[in-house]
Amino acid sequence: MVTAVKLHEVEPRDLVVRAVESTGRATTATLDIPVAGIRLTADFGPSQIRTFRIPLDDPLSAVETDLIELGVRKGAFRVEPW
Secondary structure, eight states, X not given: OEEEEXXXXXXXXXXXXXXXXXXXXXXXXXXXXXXXXXXXXEEEOTTOEEEEEEETXXXXXXXXXXXXXXXXXXXXXXXXXX
């Protein structure tokens, strides 16, 4: 479930997308993000929250970030043009 889509507070040309696995089971989710022109695919553990920061000037360079959207987290996900 996508729980937030907003512009980054410090870098307003970056989009922040937050999602959570809501069934209690591990899964792979694909998020279509038309405003950035990308499709993001990521694995989620049970009830896991993941936050992605997507530079609108270069959406294919998206990173996973922490909940306060400042640090970059290591995490496997795939970004492709939509």
